[in-house]
Amino acid sequence: MSAEERQPPFYLGIDLGGTNIKSGVVDDLGRAFEGISIETEAERGPEVGLRNLVEAGNRAVKASGLDWSRITAVGLGSPGTMDIQEGLLLNPPNLPGWVNFPIRLRLGEALSKPTILQNDANAAAYGEYWSGAGRGTNSLVMFTLGTGIGCGIIDHGKVIEGRHSHGAECGHIIIQMEGGRKCSCGRFGHLEAYASATALVKRAIEALAENPKSALAELHNHDELTSRTIHDAAEAGDPLASRLMSDTARYLAVGAVSLMHTIDPDIVLFGGGMIAAGPKLLDTIRGEIKKLAFPVPAEKTRIEYAQLGGDAGFIGAAGCARLKATAEGH
Amino acid sequence: MSAEERQPPFYLGIDLGGTNIKSGVVDDLGRAFEGISIETEAERGPEVGLRNLVEAGNRAVKASGLDWSRITAVGLGSPGTMDIQEGLLLNPPNLPGWVNFPIRLRLGEALSKPTILQNDANAAAYGEYWSGAGRGTNSLVMFTLGTGIGCGIIDHGKVIEGRHSHGAECGHIIIQMEGGRKCSCGRFGHLEAYASATALVKRAIEALAENPKSALAELHNHDELTSRTIHDAAEAGDPLASRLMSDTARYLAVGAVSLMHTIDPDIVLFGGGMIAAGPKLLDTIRGEIKKLAFPVPAEKTRIEYAQLGGDAGFIGAAGCARLKATAEGH
Numbered sequence: 001m002s003a004e005e006r007q008p009p010f011y012l013g014i015d016l017g018g019t020n021i022k023s024g025v026v027d028d029l030g031r032a033f034e035g036i037s038i039e040t041e042a043e044r045g046p047e048v049g050l051r052n053l054v055e056a057g058n059r060a061v062k063a064s065g066l067d068w069s070r071i072t073a074v075g076l077g078s079p080g081t082m083d084i085q086e087g088l089l090l091n092p093p094n095l096p097g098w099v100n101f102p103i104r105l106r107l108g109e110a111l112s113k114p115t116i117l118q119n120d121a122n123a124a125a126y127g128e129y130w131s132g133a134g135r136g137t138n139s140l141v142m143f144t145l146g147t148g149i150g151c152g153i154i155d156h157g158k159v160i161e162g163r164h165s166h167g168a169e170c171g172h173i174i175i176q177m178e179g180g181r182k183c184s185c186g187r188f189g190h191l192e193a194y195a196s197a198t199a200l201v202k203r204a205i206e207a208l209a210e211n212p213k214s215a216l217a218e219l220h221n222h223d224e225l226t227s228r229t230i231h232d233a234a235e236a237g238d239p240l241a242s243r244l245m246s247d248t249a250r251y252l253a254v255g256a257v258s259l260m261h262t263i264d265p266d267i268v269l270f271g272g273g274m275i276a277a278g279p280k281l282l283d284t285i286r287g288e289i290k291k292l293a294f295p296v297p298a299e300k301t302r303i304e305y306a307q308l309g310g311d312a313g314f315i316g317a318a319g320c321a322r323l324k325a326t327a328e329g330h
Numbered sequence: 331m332s333a334e335e336r337q338p339p340f341y342l343g344i345d346l347g348g349t350n351i352k353s354g355v356v357d358d359l360g361r362a363f364e365g366i367s368i369e370t371e372a373e374r375g376p377e378v379g380l381r382n383l384v385e386a387g388n389r390a391v392k393a394s395g396l397d398w399s400r401i402t403a404v405g406l407g408s409p410g411t412m413d414i415q416e417g418l419l420l421n422p423p424n425l426p427g428w429v430n431f432p433i434r435l436r437l438g439e440a441l442s443k444p445t446i447l448q449n450d451a452n453a454a455a456y457g458e459y460w461s462g463a464g465r466g467t468n469s470l471v472m473f474t475l476g477t478g479i480g481c482g483i484i485d486h487g488k489v490i491e492g493r494h495s496h497g498a499e500c501g502h503i504i505i506q507m508e509g510g511r512k513c514s515c516g517r518f519g520h521l522e523a524y525a526s527a528t529a530l531v532k533r534a535i536e537a538l539a540e541n542p543k544s545a546l547a548e549l550h551n552h553d554e555l556t557s558r559t560i561h562d563a564a565e566a567g568d569p570l571a572s573r574l575m576s577d578t579a580r581y582l583a584v585g586a587v588s589l590m591h592t593i594d595p596d597i598v599l600f601g602g603g604m605i606a607a608g609p610k611l612l613d614t615i616r617g618e619i620k621k622l623a624f625p626v627p628a629e630k631t632r633i634e635y636a637q638l639g640g641d642a643g644f645i646g647a648a649g650c651a652r653l654k655a656t657a658e659g660h
Contacts, residue, residue, distance in 0.1 A: 081626070139493055153592070160485060162594025163469055164626045172624070173588040177505050177581070187622065251507070258503040262483070262592055264492025292517065294502070296411070296494045 006031060009072040010064070011325070012057055012113070013318030015120060015310075016078045018042050018094030021052055022310060023060035025071065026318035030131025033064035035311055046089075046098040054110045060314075073114040075321030076107055077123030077313045084165040087117045114328075118320045120313055122159045122168060124306075125152020127316025128269055132308040137266035141259045142306060143170070143252065145274035148184060149192040152316075153263055159320065160263075171196070175254050195251035197227035197274050204230055204244050214240035231277040245277070246284055253288030260289075260297045271306030336361060339402040340394070341655075342387055342443070343648030345450060345640075346408040348372050348424030351382055352640060353390035355401065356648035360461025363394040365641055376419075376428040384440045390644075403444040405651030406437055407453030407643045414495040417447045444658075448650045450643055452489045452498060454636075455482020457646025458599055462638040467596035471589045472636060473500070473582065475604035478514060479522040482646075483593055489650065490593075501526070505584050525581040527557035527604050534560055534574050544570035561607040575607070576614055583618030590619075590627045601636030 006027040013032075015022040017040060024035030036059045041048050053076070061068055081090040087104025089095065108115035118126070125134075125142035134140040134154070144150035149171030153160040160167040171192035172185060180189020184198065193199055204216050204225055211217075215238040219225045233241035256268045270285070286303045293301070308315055336357035343362075345352040347370060354365030366389045371378050383406070391398055411420040417434025419425065438445035448456070455464075455472035464470040464484070474480035479501030483490040490497040501522035502515060510519020514528070523529055534546050534555055541547075545568040549555045563571035586598050600615070616633045623631070638645055 155485065155490060156488065158486065160593060162627075163596045164594055164630050166591060166594040166624060166627050169591040169594070169624065172591045173503075174505055174584050174622070175507050177584045178509075185624075254504050254507045258588065259592070261496060261499040261502045262589070263490060264494055264496040264499070266493045292504070294496060294499065294515075297492075297496050300494055 006033075008070065009325075010066060010070050011318035011321045012060060012071050012074045013314030013316070013321070014053055014057055014060075014074065014076045015123065015313030015317060016040065016049075016053060016076060016095075017120070018079065021056040022314050023056040024311065024314045024318075025060055025064035025066060026315050028322070030315060030319060032311055032315050033060075035314055036060050036063055042095045042098070046095075046101045046103070049095070049098065050103070050106055050110065053107055057111055071113060073116070073321040073325040074107065074111055075116050075118060075123070075317030075319070076103065077118050077120040077317040078103065079120050080165065082117065082119065082165050084117055084119065084161050114321070114325060116321050116324050118159070118317055119152070119161070119165065119168075121150030122152040122161065123316035123320060124150070124271065124312040125154055125168070125269075125316065126159055126319050127308055127312035127314075128271065128306050129154045129316075130319040131315060132312060133269050133304050133306050134267050139263065139265040140267050140269060141170075141256070141263055141265045142269040142271060143255065144306075145195070145197060145252075145270060145272035147196060147198045149196050150272070153259075153265070155263060155265070170255065170259060173255065173258055175251070175258070191251065191255040195248055195255065200227045200230060200244060200248055201225050203247070204240075207240055207244065211240040214238055216241055227274050228276060231281070235280075245281065249281055249284035250288045252285050253292055256285070256289055256303070257292040260293050260301055264297055265301065267302040267304060269304055269306045271312060275305045336363075338400065339655075340396060340400050341648035341651045342390060342401050342404045343644030343646070343651070344383055344387055344390075344404065344406045345453065345643030345647060346370065346379075346383065346406060346425075347450070348409065351386040352644050353386040354641065354644045354648075355390055355394035355396060356645050358652070360645060360649060362641055362645050363390075365644055366390050366393055372425045372428070376425070376431045376433070379425070379428065380433070380436055380440065383437055387441055401443060403446070403651040403655040404437065404441055405446050405448060405453070405647030405649065406433065407448050407450040407647040408433065409450050410495065412447065412449065412495050414447055414449065414491050444651070444655060446651050446654050448489070448647055449482070449491070449495065449498075451480030452482040452491065453646035453650060454480070454601065454642040455484055455498070455599075455646065456489055456649050457638055457642035457644075458601070458636050459484045459646075460649040461645060462642060463599050463634050463636050464597050469593065469595040470597050470599060471500075471586070471593055471595045472599040472601060473585065475526060475582075475600060475602035477526060477528045479526050480602070483589075483595070485593060485595070500585065500589060503585065503588055505581070505588070521581065521585040525578055525585065530557045530560060530574060530578055531555050533577070534570075537570055537574065541570040544568055546571055557604050558606060561611070565610075575611065579611055579614035580618045582615050583622055586615070586619055586633070587622040590623050590631055594627055595631065597632040597634060599634055599636045601642060605635045
C-alpha cells in the first residue's frame with residue numbers, strides 16, 4: 001500500500017525496549033507503514049536513549065514516505081515502572097538508571113509533537129484491539145509471553161491503566177498462594193513464576209533431576225534449553241517436554257480464567273515469543289480453560305493468538321496517541 | 331432530611347435477594363430515603379416474585395413521601411446468572427425456577443418506568459462508589475463477604491459488567507491452583523472456597539480434629555459455629571480461632587492483591603456480614619496486603635470497609651438506573 005492509499009491523519013508509534021527501539025507510522029485505521037528497529041543502548045542512560053528514540057522516530061517517518069508535518073501525534077510505549085498520567089519513567093528494571101525521567105515531556109519537546117506515554121504491554125494490547133486479533137471486539141485481555149509475562153486490558157475501548165499505573169500487571173496475580181514458586185519480582189506464586197518462558201526453562205531444569213533420560217538433558221548439557229527447544233522436544237515425543245508444555249498451558253489457562261472471571265472480555269489473546277509453539281499449545285490452553293471457567297464464558301470467550309507480532313507495541317502506542325488526540329479534538 | 335431537602339430527580343432502587351427484597355428511593359446525589367424490606371418468597375416462582383418486587387417498590391415510594399410521578403427510573407439488582415444487557419435472569423441458584431425470566435421488561439411494564447437490571451454485587455459496589463466509602467474515587471473494587479464472596483468493579487465511573495455478564499465474579503478467581511479447596515461452584519482453589527463465611531466455618535470444623543481443646547469445640551457441639559462466634563472466640567484469645575481469622579485475612583489479601591495487580595483501583599472495599607468482625611480484621615488484611623502487593627499500590631491503595639451496609643444494593647441499583655437515564659437524556 002502506498003502512502004496515498006492510507007487514511008490520514010497519521011500517528012507515530014515508538015516501542016521502547018531494554019534492547020531495541022521499534023518505531024513506525026500508523027494511519028487512522030491502524031494500518032502500519034513498515035517499521036524500523038535500532039538499538040536502545042539503555043545502559044548509556046536516558047539522554048543517549050532519548051537521542052535514539054528521536055533517531056528511531058525520524059527513521060520511521062522517513063520510511064513512511066510522509067513529511068513530519070503530517071504526523072499528528074506521537075505515542076511511546078515503555079517498560080515500567082512509570083507514572084502514565086505524568087509521563088514519567090520511575091525506575092524501570094529494563095532501563096537501569098532512567099530514574100524519574102520525564103520522558104513524555106522530553107520526547108515531545110524533541111519531536112515538537114503532542115506525545116503520550118503508555119505501558120508497553122498495555123500498548124501491545126491496544127494495538128491488537130485496534131488492528132490485530134482483537135479487531136471488532138469491545139473488550140480484550142492480552143498476555144505477552146516472554147522472559148516475563150506482560151498483560152494489557154481493554155474495556156469498552158479504554159486501556160485499564162490503573163490509579164497508580166499498575167493496571168493489568170497480571171503476570172503478578174497470585175495463582176498459588178501456598179508453596180508457590182518465587183517470581184522474578186521476588187514475591188511468590190505469581191502467574192509469571194509458572195508460565196513465562198524463563199519459568200518453563202527453570203521447571204525443565206528442576207525436572208531433569210528426576211528424568212535424566214529425557215532429550216532435554218542433552219539440550220541442557222549444551223546450554224540449549226529454551227522454551228523453543230523444549231517445545232521442539234515435546235513435538236518430537238519427549239515425555240518430559242510434553243508434560244512441561246501441557247503444564248505451561250494449564251498455568252496460562254488458570255491466569256486466563258481468573259481474568260475471565262474478573263474482566264469477562266470478548267477475547268483473550270496470547271502473544272510474545274512463546275506463541276511460536278504454534279496451534280497445539282493454543283488448543284491445549286483452550287481445553288484447560290473449558291475445564292476451569294464458568295459455562296458461559298467457557299463457551300463464548302474467544303481464545304486466540306495475537307496477530308501483530310513485534311509491531312503490536314508501536315501500533316498500539318500510535319493508537320493511544322490517536323485516542324488522546326481525538327479526545328482533544330486535534 | 332425531608333423530601334423537600336432532597337435533590338431531584340429521584341430513582342427507585344430494588345435489591346432482589348433469595349430471602350428478602352430491599353427497596354428505597356434515592357435522590358440525584360445518592361442520598362437514600364428510608365428503605366423497606368419484604369420477603370421474596372423466591373420458592374413460589376417468578377410471577378409471585380414479580381408481584382413482591384412491585385409491592386416493595388410501591389412501599390418504598392410511599393415511605394419516601396414522594397409521588398410515583400417523581401420517580402425517573404428504576405434499578406433492579408439481582409443475583410446471577412443473568413444477561414445484563416438483555417435484562418434476563420438465566421438460572422440464578424438463589425432464585426430456583428426463575429429460568430430465562432425477562433425480569434427487566436416485566437418489572438418495567440408493571441411499574442411503567444424505564445428499568446435497568448444489574449448484578450447485585452455490581453450494584454452494591456456502585457452504591458459504595460456513588461455515595462458510600464468510595465465516594466470521590468475514580469475506581470473501586472469491592473468484595474462482599476457472606477455465605478459466598480460477591481465482587482463489583484468500577485473503573486472511571488463504569489461498572490465492569492463483562493461481555494457475558496460475568497464481570498467481577500472475583501469470588502471465583504483461582505488463588506490455589508494445585509491442591510485447592512473445593513468451591514461452592516464445584517470448581518477448585520477459588521477465593522470464595524477459602525475466605526467466605528461458609529469457608530471459615532468449614533475450615534474451623536476441619537481444624538477442630540487436631541485442636542479438640544479449642545473453645546470452638548464447645549460452640550460446634552451446640553451447633554453455634556459461625557463466622558461471628560469464631561471471631562468472638564478469637565477476640566477472647568482462643569489460639570485456633572485467632573489463627574483461623576488471620577488466615578481469613580491473608581486469603582482476602584491474596585484476592586485483593588490480584589485485583590490490585592489487575593485493576594489497580596483507588597480503593598479496595600470489604601463489605602457484607604463478616605465486616606462485623608471490626609477493625610482488627612481490617613488491619614490484619616491491610617498488613618497482609620502490604621507484604622504481597624507491589625510497592626506503589628501497597629503504599630497508596632486505600633483498603634477500607636464498606637459504609638452502606640445492606641442498603642448498598644438498592645442505592646447502587648438506583649445509581650445504575652440514573653447512569654442509564656442520564657446517558658439517554660431523561
